[in-house]
Amino acid sequence: MKQNKRTSLKDLQILDGHWGIFRNTELVPEVRWDPFRIVIDDGDVKIGHHSYISLLRADRPDEYFITDNQSLFYHLEEQDDSFCRLITGKLPSIIVARDLVLVNDPFCTEPAFEMLSDTTVFTSINLYTSMTRILLSEQNSNHIHKRTSQGIPLLHIFSKHYHTMEEVPTEEMVLYLKNIILSINESRKVLSAKYDTTTVFHFYNIGPNAGSSIPHLHSQTLLYSDKGYGWKNYSFFRSFEKNQHLNGRNSYCIGCEYIKGSNNDFLGQKLHISERTIWEDDNWIVFTAYAPERDGHIRLLPKRHVSSLWELNSSEITSLAKALKHANQVLSQFIHRFGGKLHILSDRNILFRQKHFGYSSPIHMLIDIIPVQQVGGAEILDDHRLSHILPEETAKLMKSKIHRDFPHSLDL
Ligand SMILES: [Zn+2]
Ligand SMILES: [Zn+2]
Numbered sequence: 183m184k185q186n187k188r189t190s191l192k193d194l195q196i197l198d199g200h201w202g203i204f205r206n207t208e209l210v211p212e213v214r215w216d217p218f219r220i221v222i223d224d225g226d227v228k229i230g231h232h233s234y235i236s237l238l239r240a241d242r243p244d245e246y247f248i249t250d251n252q253s254l255f256y257h258l259e260e261q262d263d264s265f266c267r268l269i270t271g272k273l274p275s276i277i278v279a280r281d282l283v284l285v286n287d288p289f290c291t292e293p294a295f296e297m298l299s300d301t302t303v304f305t306s307i308n309l310y311t312s313m314t315r316i317l318l319s320e321q322n323s324n325h326i327h328k329r330t331s332q333g334i335p336l337l338h339i340f341s342k343h344y345h346t347m348e349e350v351p352t353e354e355m356v357l358y359l360k361n362i363i364l365s366i367n368e369s370r371k372v373l374s375a376k377y378d379t380t381t382v383f384h385f386y387n388i389g390p391n392a393g394s395s396i397p398h399l400h401s402q403t404l405l406y407s408d409k410g411y412g413w414k415n416y417s418f419f420r421s422f423e424k425n426q427h428l429n430g431r432n433s434y435c436i437g438c439e440y441i442k443g444s445n446n447d448f449l450g451q452k453l454h455i456s457e458r459t460i461w462e463d464d465n466w467i468v469f470t471a472y473a474p475e476r477d478g479h480i481r482l483l484p485k486r487h488v489s490s491l492w493e494l495n496s497s498e499i500t501s502l503a504k505a506l507k508h509a510n511q512v513l514s515q516f517i518h519r520f521g522g523k524l525h526i527l528s529d530r531n532i533l534f535r536q537k538h539f540g541y542s543s544p545i546h547m548l549i550d551i552i553p554v555q556q557v558g559g560a561e562i563l564d565d566h567r568l569s570h571i572l573p574e575e576t577a578k579l580m581k582s583k584i585h586r587d588f589p590h591s592l593d594l
Contacts, residue, residue: 196291196293198238199236199238199311200238200309200310201276201291201293201307201308201309201311201315202307202308202311202313202314202315202316202333202334202335203291203315203316203318204314204316204317204318205318205319207317207319209237209238210314210317210329210330211234211235211236211237211238211312211313211314211330212234212235212329212330213232213233213234213235213329213330213331213408214232214233214235215228215230215231215232215410216230216231216232216233219231219413226409227409227410227411228408228409228410228411229410229411229412229413229416230410230412230413231412231413232408232410232412234312234313236311236312236313238310238311238312241310242310242395243264243395243396244390244395245263245264245395245396245397246390246394246395246397261343263343263396263397263398264396264398265339265343265396265398265400266343266398268296268298268306268339269298269299269339269341270297270298270299271295271296271297271298272295273295274293274294274295275293275294275295275296275306275307275309276290276291276292276293276294276306276307277294277296277298277304277305277306278290278305278306278307278336278365278368278369279304279305279361279364279365279368280298280301280303280304280361281301281302281303281304281357281361282357282360282361282364284364284365284368287372288307288315288334288336288365288368288369288372288373289315289316289334289372290307291316298341299341301341302340302341302342302354302357302358303338303339303340303341303354303357303358303361304338304339304341304361305336305337305338305339305361305362305364305365306336306337306339307334307335307336307337308335308336308337308402311333311335312335313331313332313333313334313335313404313406314330314331314332314333315332315333315334315335317330317332331406331407331408332373332376332377332406332407333404333405333406333407334369334372334373334404334405334406335402335403335404335405336362336365336366336369336402336403336404336405337400337401337402338358338361338362338365338400338401338402338403339398339400340354340358340398340399340400342354343398343399344398344399345388345397345398345399346388346399346510346514347386347388347399347506347507347510347532348507348510348511348514349399350399350507352500352503352504352507355503355504355506355507356499356500356503358503359491359499359502359503360499362384362401362403362491363491363492363494363499365403366382366384366403366405366491366492367492369403369405370382370405370539373405373407373539374539374540376407377407377540378409378540379407379409379538379539379540379541380405380406380407380538380539380540381404381405381406381407381408381410381411381538382403382404382405382490382536382538382539383402383403383404383534384401384402384403384491384534384536385401385402385531385532385533385534386399386400386401386402386530386531386532387402387531388529388530388531388532389527389528389529389530389554390529391527391529391554392529392530392531392554393531394529401532405539411538413565414565415535417565418535418545419541419543419545421436422435422436422543422544422545422546423543423544425448426544428448429448433544434448435487435544435546436448436546437483437484437487437546437547437548438487438546440453440455440467440469440483441467441483441485443455443456451472453472454472454573454574455469457574457577457578458470458472458573458574458577459577460480460508460509460512460577460580460581461505461508461509461512463501463504463505464485464497464501465484465485465486465497465498465501465502466482466483466484466485466498466501466502466505467482467483467485468480468481468482468483468505468508468509469481469483469577470573470574470576470577470580471550471573472573473567473569474567474569474573474576475550475552475567476526476552476553476554476555476557476567477524477526477553477555477569477570477571477576478513478516478517478521478524478526478552478553478555478576479550479551479552479553479573480509480512480513480550480551481548481549481550481551482502482505482506482509482548482549482550482551483546483548483549484498484502484546484547486498487546488546488547489536489537489543489544489545489546489547490536490537490547491534491536491547493547506532506549509551510530510551512580512581513530513551513553513580514528515580516576516579516580517553519579520579521553524555524570524571525555525556526553526554526555527553527554527555528553529553529554530551530552530553530554531550531551531552531554532549532550532551532552533549533550533552534547534549535547535548535549535550
């Protein structure tokens with residue numbers, strides 16, 4: 183392997199905030215919790231809406247451009263995006279893990295020009311993060327500036343340039359998931375020396391309308407020390423916690439009920455699980471969401487009751503790689519055929535709903551794939567959706583090999 187040229191902080195002028203490294207406490211991203219909708223639970227756990235205000239984010243490069251018809255986005259020069267340049271050693275990076283090998287401490291402050299083309303997948307620290315990873319003036323103290331929370335922003339990147347998940351070979355996807363788990367576990371280890379709890383967000387932004395600024399397939403993990411949840415995440419945790427004692431039972435879990443193929447949920451709603459199922463194997467089931475957040479919303483559920491990605495065994499990880507590829511493929515085909523009628527774009531977010539570190543929770547982990555669709559005020563006003571098509575019908579159209587027309591009765 184080529185010897186990498188290591189560059190220390192002294193040699194490279196790191197701008198304040200790059201890779202989450204700050205010298206000036208006045209520039210750290212500010213966390214603001216909306217006092218109009220916050221409660222404090224269990225003494226010090228905040229629940230409610232919060233914003234990370236990071237002025238540096240405005241400097242992120244936007245590597246998509248709009249074509250003449252204003253609807254399609256392509257990268258100006260294929261394979262010359264920031265990640266391709268980083269992989270070929272043209273841009274500095276801080277690498278946490280290459281394939282299945284840990285490289286640097288997640289608190290590393292020394293970027294290097296790395297040659298990564300002989301690596302299949304890797305995890306690096308996000309250059310333009312909204313988090314404070316290192317505050318140099320407080321590096322040796324156990325607390326970080328009170329306006330901010332400390333976090334580790336991970337970027338998980340394929341060395342080959344892919345736009346979509348369905349292009350990735352299954353073996354690469356398996357390695358990718360294992361690299362993510364390795365780097366999350368390592369980051370948690372270093373954060374746990376300072377904090378009891380770590381919030382973990384793992385997600386993909388695919389396409390510019392889904393929040394991506396670089397057209398090279400990647401995902402992100404944000405691990406941060408703030409003790410609390412947003413309402414949306416909390417609704418999942420609270421639901422699993424409250425419902426486990428439903429009807430005098432000790433271990434009710436809606437996820438496990440799905441795996442058993444129950445006809446009804448605890449509200450008496452008919453679930454139509456088999457009609458909504460679009461793929462399954464021994465470890466995972468993939469179905470259209472019962473109460474979709476956007477039309478085309480797909481949900482993935484592991485068959486074993488596990489609460490996080492890092493609890494999956496090797497066979498479950500291999501199945502997950504296949505499930506993710508298949509789900510994205512059928513969603514893309516569905517959007518290609520019916521996206522125009524439903525006003526859905528092929529851009530999408532993939533969101534992992536799972537336990538955070540340091541909190542006990544009976545949550546049955548799940549993954550949501552949600553395409554971008556225009557929504558109105560009712561959807562922003564509350565956690566609420568006016569949907570255009572029955573999820574059972576969506577599943578039927580996704581599974582159909584024959585090119586069917588959009589259902590006549592639902593023609594928009
Ligand atoms: Zn690229
Ligand atoms: Zn379960």
